[in-house]
Amino acid sequence: NAGVMQNPRHLVRRRGQEARLRCSPMKGHSHVYWYRQLPEEGLKFMVYLQKENIIDESGMPKERFSAEFPKEGPSILRIQQVVRGDSAAYFCASSPLLAPGTTQYFGPGTRLLVL
Amino acid sequence: DQQVKQNSPSLSVQEGRISILNCDYTNSMFDYFLWYKKYPAEGPTFLISISSIKDKNEDGRFTVFLNKSAKHLSLHIVPSQPGDSAVYFCAASDNSGGSNYKLTFGKGTLLTVNP
Numbered sequence: 480n481a482g483v484m485q486n487p488r489h490l491v492r493r494r495g496q497e498a499r500l501r502c503s504p505m506k507g508h509s510h511v512y513w514y515r516q517l518p519e520e521g522l523k524f525m526v527y528l529q530k531e532n533i534i535d536e537s538g539m540p541k542e543r544f545s546a547e548f549p550k551e552g553p554s555i556l557r558i559q560q561v562v563r564g565d566s567a568a569y570f571c572a573s574s575p576l577l578a579p580g581t582t583q584y585f586g587p588g589t590r591l592l593v594l
Numbered sequence: 595d596q597q598v599k600q601n602s603p604s605l606s607v608q609e610g611r612i613s614i615l616n617c618d619y620t621n622s623m624f625d626y627f628l629w630y631k632k633y634p635a636e637g638p639t640f641l642i643s644i645s646s647i648k649d650k651n652e653d654g655r656f657t658v659f660l661n662k663s664a665k666h667l668s669l670h671i672v673p674s675q676p677g678d679s680a681v682y683f684c685a686a687s688d689n690s691g692g693s694n695y696k697l698t699f700g701k702g703t704l705l706t707v708n709p
Contacts, residue, residue, distance in 0.1 A: 483637070512695060521598070521683060521699035522638070535693065570637050574695070582628070583697065585637035 481506065483573050483586035484553075491592045498558040498565070500589045504573030511554045512583060513546060516568040528554055561593045597621045598686050600700035608708055613671040615703050617684030620665065624686040626694065629658060629669045632681045632702070641682075642669070674707045681705070 484503040492498050504511050509529055514522040525538040528548035536546065543561075548554040558565055568590050572583035599618045607613045617627075625646040630638035644651040644658045644667070651658050657670045671678055684700040687693075 485637075488635075510695065512697075514697075514699075519701070521600075521701045522685075522697070523699070524696045527695050535696070538696075572637075581694075582640045582643070583695070584640065585630075587635070587637045 483508075483571055483584055485569075485571050485586035485589050487589060488587060489590050489592070491594065492561045493594050494562055495560050498561050498591055498593075500556040500558075500569050500571075500591070501553040502556070502571030502573075502586060503553045504571075505575075505584055508573035508575050508584070510574045510576070511548050512572045512574075513554075513556050514570045514572065514585075516570065516588075518567070522570060525556075558591075561591075563593050566591055566593045596700075597624075598684055598698050598700040600682075600684055600703050602703050603701070604704040604706070606706045606708060607674050609676055610673045613669075613674045613678065613705055613707065615669040615671075615682050615684075615705065617667050617669075617700055618665055619667075619686050621686070621688065621698070622665070623688040623690060624698070625689050626687045627658070627660060627667050628685045628687075628697070629656075630683045630685060630699075631678075632683060638683055671705075674705075676707050676709050679705055679707050 511528045513525040516522045526546045527535040543559045568588045570588045572585045574581045628643040629641040632638045660667045681702040683702045685697040
């Protein structure tokens with residue numbers, strides 16, 4: 480059973496470009512979460528999605544960031560007009576259901592560098 | 595506002611000895627706690643968890659202790675092995691308010707186990 484897959488693993492963008500990060504959850508998992516880890520920090524929750532629905536985006540910056548989890552295909556985290564402060568590791572996690580104590584399984588992350 | 599704190603950025607122990615990693619939290623609504631282990635360039639891997647109705651949970655070489663009155667938990671690894679060298683993250687969630695998916699992470703502790 481393949482784990483959570485993320486691509487690309489590394490992404491370099493210039494200021495003002497767009498970054499698209501993809502996440503394929505584990506087979507059978509319908510809940511996807513995105514977290515961001517800034518340098519020297521812990522992971523911070525960004526958004527929780529189910530298929531075709533954004534459930535909680537309270538951790539997303541108000542502008543330039545968006546996320547989707549379409550009926551077919553991976554979940555996408557999109558950052559428009561990137562700035563240097565967006566440089567971070569972005570981790571996707573998935574779980575099979577939503578219940579107290581459900582473990583989230585993390586992917587390897589996408590390391591975004593904005594020049 | 596750091597709701598989950600890991601005050602030791604690093605810890606070094608000898609192989610075969612006990613490693614004790616500490617974590618404090620400030621949000622009294624947290625009722626589920628997890629430890630994740632992270633190697634460089636990989637995503638966090640779930641290790642062990644504990645619900646607030648318990649004060650101890652054990653899984654092989656890993657034991658987590660929870661002291662609710664002190665809002666403190668610790669992860670004990672015994673005996674420590676060189677392969678345990680990694681960054682350990684403490685995480686917490688609030689299962690009462692309907693947002694149990696939202697994990698709050700500490701900044702991590704780098705454990706080095708010396709042969």
